[in-house]
Amino acid sequence: MSATDPNKYPIELPFPDISAYRNGNSGVDYYTTFDSGVSGPHVLVNALVHGNEVCGVIALDHLFRAGVRPKRGKLTLGFANVEAYQAFDPDEPMASRFLDEDMNRVWDLETLEGARNSRELQRARQIRPLVDTVDLLFDVHSMQHKTAPVMIAGPLEKSVAMAQGLGTPDIVVADTGHAAGRRLRDYGGFGDPNSEKTALLIECGQHWEADAAQVAIDSVYRWLLLHEMIDAKLATPNLRPLPPRQRVVRVSAPVTVETDSFEFAQPFTGLETLAKGDLIGVDGTREIRAPHDDCVLIMPSRRLTPGATAVRLGRWVD
Ligand SMILES: [Zn+2]
Incomplete structure (x- = not known):
């Protein structure tokens, strides 16, 4: 068998220095909250749950540099597994997905509140009180293989509907997660059909392909537009055409x-x-x-x- 080795994909994207975002104002390193002072949802745009998925970093950097501020509610921009990101080695680019364990498999209460420990769990425990205040989570990821972008909507109809409201990418995956542990996008109210909290996870393309950053930038601006956090005037220059239709795969x-x-x-x-x-x-x-x-x-x-x-x-x- 000659499987494509993900380590062999070219690294077309830069890995921006994010140290300037360390001292956010949220009480959690690398998480910055902008409060509009007007009532509205708390929206989190999250990058780096996996340390080698740089497209989300580029999209957040874009929002910071553009000086994006919410018109209503609160907007938090956050970088999750910064330690893994900083361990990125272009000669072994798959190695920095995580340091000790997959940070997107630890979001069930037994694990978060249990005795087990790892660098990813420590970071998840740091971030968790902030995540508990979030109403709408947009978690930006990328994939090992060069595959069309997909939205991971989870098992609940509310998230599939929100993916359809966003309008992109053209493929929406309605899924139930992984046996190895709960994802952030399924944590707490996000995974509760009776809660109004909703989360989406976008897979923007292959980890290091140039297009993944463009998909990430388009989708974060669309996400903020969908939730009336920003004006169309600010979003439009950063948007790509919507796909003619979306398909859902369950x-x-x-x-x-x-x-x-x-x-x-x-x-x-x-x-x-x-x-x-x-x-x-x-x-x-x-x-x-x-x-x-x-x-x-x-x-x-x-x-x-x-x-x-x-x-x-x-x-x-x-
Ligand atoms: Zn990921």
Whole structure:
């Protein structure tokens, strides 16, 4: 098998120095809150839950440099796993996704309040009181593989509807997360159908492709516009055309790795559509085949360790 090694993708994006944003005013390093003084939601635009996903850094840097301030409510701009970001090594660019553990798998109460510790958990615990005050979270990410951008809306209809309100990207993934732990986008009220809190997670493209930064900038301005935080005049110069339509793919099942020898049947990069019975991969001696026709592969991973998500399977909702 000759799978594409994500370490081999060219690094087309700069990694901006963000030390100027360290002393934010929120009480949490690298989180800055702008308060309009007018009633309205608390909106968080968040980058760097994964340390090597630089497109979100570039989008936040753009908002800071443009002097963006909310017309209503509060706007917080934050960089999560700064320590991992600062450990980025262009010779081994996949290594700085995290330092000790995936920061997007620790957002359940047992983990946050439990005895276990790691650098990512420490940082999550620092950020958590601020996140608890957020009504609308936009979490900016990118992907290992060069795949079309997707919005990860989670399992709840409220988030799918918000993704459709945003209008981009053209693919919205309605999913249930990962066996390995809860994501920030599913934390607390974001994951509660009875709460008005809502979160979206955008995957802007391959981690270091130039276009991912453009997707990130477009989407953060659209997010602020959607929530009436900024004027159209400020947003418009930074927007790209909307896709002609959006499609929703609903995840039916995650494929969770069980052994130390998981291999994909082909060098999948994501959004391939398989027919029922097509071979997806082999986990030890277990063959994993598409359980139904029109089976869409979502974000196949190269971190194929037991307990991790190898790939998620979905189908188009029309
Ligand atoms: Zn990510």
